[in-house]
Amino acid sequence: MSAKVVKSLFNVASHLKEPKNLLMSPVVKVSPSKESLALAVKLLKDGDIVSLPTDTVYGIAADAQNTRAIRKLYEVKGRDAGKPLAICVSDPENVGDWCNLSYNISSELLRALLPGPVTLVLERKDVLNFDLNPGVSSVGIRVPNHPFVREVTRRLGSPLALTSANKSSELSSLSVAEFSEMWDSLGAVFDGGHLGAVSDTSSRHGSTVVDLVTPGYFKIIRPGCALQNTVKILKSYGILEWNQ
Known part of the structure; x- marks a missing residue:
């Protein structure tokens, strides 16, 4: 860990009951406490890369509005520079802050799909x-x-650039131990435990990715773990599948 990250961890740890555990490892247990949230936000604002639990797999994230952090995210991931990154926002209402919504993408449709394991293009x-x-x-x-x-x-106030916490071409991760080789490259690893039931690895497929750029139509880019429900919702709102 860099001196800057250690200092951030020390500042947060000084308010916790067991500060030594926090300082010995980049892994921070996720909790509703203000301290863990504050640390994640500070590191992101400082341009660091952090790992976070999601509703599918563990992700590594950077401030999407920070160019230096974006470049670092590609380096940590070992990702082809020509392969796009997705972004994450806090609420369905924020989608329109960063994307143009065609006439048939209503707020009701967004709320039916999100939050959830779906990525809208x-x-x-x-x-x-x-x-x-x-x-x-x-x-x-x-x-x-x-x-x-x-x-x-x-709390960050800008979207996260988010990709799965694994090296490119490797399996995505359902626990922080599965990407331990990446820890040294991260500002912190926020541990939310094993994601999903231990016997169910369907979320390892990641979110369902659906292209909604063409008004009135959808195209599945990646089936992911929520394909059937996503297609059902889209069709119920009159969105047709693009088969060309």
Whole structure:
């Protein structure tokens, strides 16, 4: 860990009952306490990369409006620079802050899909960091159904660039131990325990990714773990599947 991260951990740890445990490891137990939320927000604002639990798999995240942090996220992930990143916001109502919504994407439809294990690909707005997926006119956006990551995003005040916590081409992670080789590259690892039932690994498939750029139509980009329910909701709102 860098001296800056250690200092941040020390400042938070000084208010906790067991500060030594926090200082010995980059792993911080997720709790509703203000301290863990404050630490996550501080690290993100400082341009660090952190790992967070979501409603599917563990993710690594950066402030989407911070170009330096975006570049660092690609380095930590070992991700092809030409492969776009998705963003995460705290509430369905925030989707329209960063994406253009066509006439048939109502607030009711957004609330039916989100929060949940669904990533919507929409036309991006100019307010979104130009250096995030440069040259790409659309962006994937989601609202994970997990209180910690949503509250971190809310307090940060800007979207998170979010990708799964694993090296590119490797399996996604349902526990922090599964990506321990990445810990040294992260500002902190926020441990929310094993995600989902131990016997059910369906969430390892990640969120269902659906393209809604063409008004009135949807196209499944990645089936993910919520395909059937996502398709059912979209069709119930009159959105047709694009088969061309």
